[in-house]
Amino acid sequence: MRVPLALLCLVAVSCSQTRYHVALPPPSASPEVVAMVYLRALDAHDASTARSLSTSRHQSMTDMWLRDTDKVSDIKILGTRKDETVSGDRMVDAIAVATEFYHEGGDISFPDGVHPWDYLMIHDAETGRWLINDEGLG
Numbered sequence: 333m334r335v336p337l338a339l340l341c342l343v344a345v346s347c348s349q350t351r352y353h354v355a356l357p358p359p360s361a362s363p364e365v366v367a368m369v370y371l372r373a374l375d376a377h378d379a380s381t382a383r384s385l386s387t388s389r390h391q392s393m394t395d396m397w398l399r400d401t402d403k404v405s406d407i408k409i410l411g412t413r414k415d416e417t418v419s420g421d422r423m424v425d426a427i428a429v430a431t432e433f434y435h436e437g438g439d440i441s442f443p444d445g446v447h448p449w450d451y452l453m454i455h456d457a458e459t460g461r462w463l464i465n466d467e468g469l470g
Contacts (some may be wrong), residue, residue, distance in 0.1 A: 349377065350376060350377050350378050350379070350380075351375075351376045351377050351378075352376045352378070353376065353378055353381075354369060354372045354373040354376050354378045354381045355369075355381070356369070356381050356384055356385075357369050359459055359460040359461045360460070361461070361462065362462070363412060363427040363429045363451075363453045363462045364409045364412060364429055366385055366429075366451075366453060366461070366462045366463070366464070367409060367429040367431055367451045367453075367464075368407055368409060369381065369385065370382055370385045370386075370451070370464060371404050371407045371431065371433055372404070372407070373385070374394075374397050374398060374401050374404050375401070375403060375404035375405065377398055377401075379394075379395075379398050382394050382397070382398060383395075385461070385463060385464055386463060386464045386465075387419070387454065387456070387463045387464065387465045389418075389419070389465055389466075390463075390464050390465050390466060390467070393467065394464075400437050400438040400439065401435065401436075401437045401438060402436040402437030403434070403435070403436040403437065404433050404434070404435055405433065405434045406432075406433060406434040406446070407431065407432075407433045408431065408432045408433070409429065409430070409431055410430040410431060410432055410448070411429075411430050412427050412428060412429050412430070413427075413428050413430070414426075414427065414428075415427065415428040415452055417452040417454060417465045417466045418465075418466070419454055419465060424454055425454075426452045426453055426454050426465065426466075427452075427453045427462065428450050428451070428452050428453075429450065429451045429453060430448065430449075430450050431448070431449050431450070431451065432446060432447065432448045432449070433446070433447060433449065434446050434447075435447055448469065449467060449468070449469065450467060450468060450469065451464050451466075451467050452464070452465050452466040452467065453465060
């Protein structure tokens with residue numbers, strides 16, 4: 333069966349559109365709030381908010397999540413701890429925010445279901461915000 337190109341384009345555009353808007357937290361928001369808002373923005377496919385909460389180093393990862401995620405729900409913030417992450421060419425102090433959430437979409441390396449996931453945040457001197465700089469399993 334042949335599918336008209338116009339229909340394929342319409343499907344591709346509709347899959348990447350923002351489902352709902354997620355408000356950007358104030359610059360004074362804690363790392364825990366930033367993680368919660370970021371995950372909600374991924375669920376909403378709100379690229380503007382999700383990218384605003386990511387460092388330039390992390391934005392390609394944010395774009396991957398936005399492209400491949402169908403759903404993020406049941407978000408829990410499990411705690412924080414001091415950590416380190418790379419910023420530019422040096423290691424800097426960071427806050428790791430441990431989360432757990434239900435995820436749908438993506439590929440076999442991250443199957444549908446509940447996942448623990450950590451976000452490493454650095455405090456951006458220019459904006460005064462906590463920004464996600466890295467992520468992964470603890």
